[in-house]
Amino acid sequence: MSERESHEELPKKIEVEKIPHYIIMITRHAERLPSGELSPEGIAHAQARGENLKGVEVLKSYASDHPSGRAYETAENIGGIADIISPQTQECYRTRRVKDVQYNVIDPAILKEVKLLIEEATLKEIYSEHPKLAQLIESALSEDASGSLMKTNSQGEQMVDIEKLPKDIQRQVAPFRQKNQKVGFEKMLASPEAVKNMAIGLSHQLVGKGKILARYSQAREAKNKSPQKDVVININTHGLFTESLLKNAGIFVKPTGEEIHGLDNIDTDELGGYIQPGESIYLDIGASPNNIPERIPVMFGNERKVRGEVYLDRSKLEQLDQEYGANKKVE
Known part of the structure; x- marks a missing residue:
């Protein structure tokens, strides 16, 4: 029997005992x-x-x-x-x-800036590409006589405070916010x-x-x-x-x-x-x-x-x- 033929008769699968890691x-x-x-x-x-x-x-x-x-x-x-x-x-x-x-472990000022960048990018996407959700946000703002749903953005201008919107709207915003974390991540990694x-x-x-x-x-x-x-x-x-x-x-x-x-x-x-x-x-x-x-x-x-x-x-x-x-x- 040739060496090649003897190898072909070996089991196709040999169980090897796994060493714990x-x-x-x-x-x-x-x-x-x-x-x-x-x-x-x-x-x-x-x-x-x-x-x-x-x-x-x-x-x-x-x-x-x-x-x-x-x-x-x-x-x-x-x-x-x-x-x-x-x-x-x-x-x-x-x-x-x-x-x-x-x-x-991070400077609070950087954390605040990163958070604002993510929220700004999130709102920009919603208002430019998702009009129905933008309309829901505007409706909530129209009922906010005290202005409690607003805060200051990174440019010193007024913006929607996502975390103060009604919970049902926040749930719809959440996927866009997660998607736009990349903007904040890039800022953080630059520090x-x-x-x-x-x-x-x-x-x-x-x-x-x-x-x-x-x-x-x-x-x-x-x-x-x-x-x-x-x-x-x-x-x-x-x-x-x-x-x-x-x-x-x-x-x-x-x-x-x-x-x-x-x-x-x-x-x-x-x-x-x-x-x-x-x-x-x-x-x-x-x-x-x-x-x-x-x-x-x-x-x-x-x-x-x-x-x-x-x-x-x-x-x-x-x-x-x-x-x-x-x-x-x-x-």
Whole structure:
């Protein structure tokens, strides 16, 4: 029998035992409707994330301590669907709130300017392209004798205060507002200080959670009970934190082999655009968190098509974390 013929008789599919990995997710919170609950799209995203995590051994979640609770609720929704039970409590792992991954790390003046830019672009689109919705807004304004539905725009002129419109109108405005977030995102990412502060805060959480995974791994090994399935930490934060991290510590390897260090703009066809509400990225720490790779592979969900490979530079993460510590000492 020839070598070729012997190969042809081998099974077409060979089952290979999967080695459990340690993974850190970074999730952008779902949007909240004017009525208070998370958007249906956000809930659907959380359900999909939770379904994908049903087979893991551990799922511990951490969420921004922003008072809106959007990040916390997003984490809870994901964890509730995954339904991973802690052997200590016999309940789902609880979500913990953490600092420095919300917008209080950014100059309030920039936040105000960004918010106005988004709202101005939203109203411009509505009044130029959606006359029925514009008419509803005008009708609400006509009944506002006190002028409470108006505020000052970035040019010092009067504009509609979207957040004070009737709730039913706000619901119709919400999709256009989300669509026009890009205008504000571009402004925010043009601020080196804002980008650096977001990257520092998120890096501090990532480095800290990496240490938690290392201690957990050592404890399991000491008991001769290594994990049989993936161990996952989910950090839930806000828009542009992931983008800021990639801008400071990301590496993009194109199919040609060309490398780009520092992803200045992910709003491209190659990278798939800004991280969307409810979307997660996944950092593959590997089989041993005590031996984290110098280039940490970044994986994306099925909804994002990336033409190339993305990594995080571990040394850059550690540098950013050191800056966090230095900043705290100054404070």
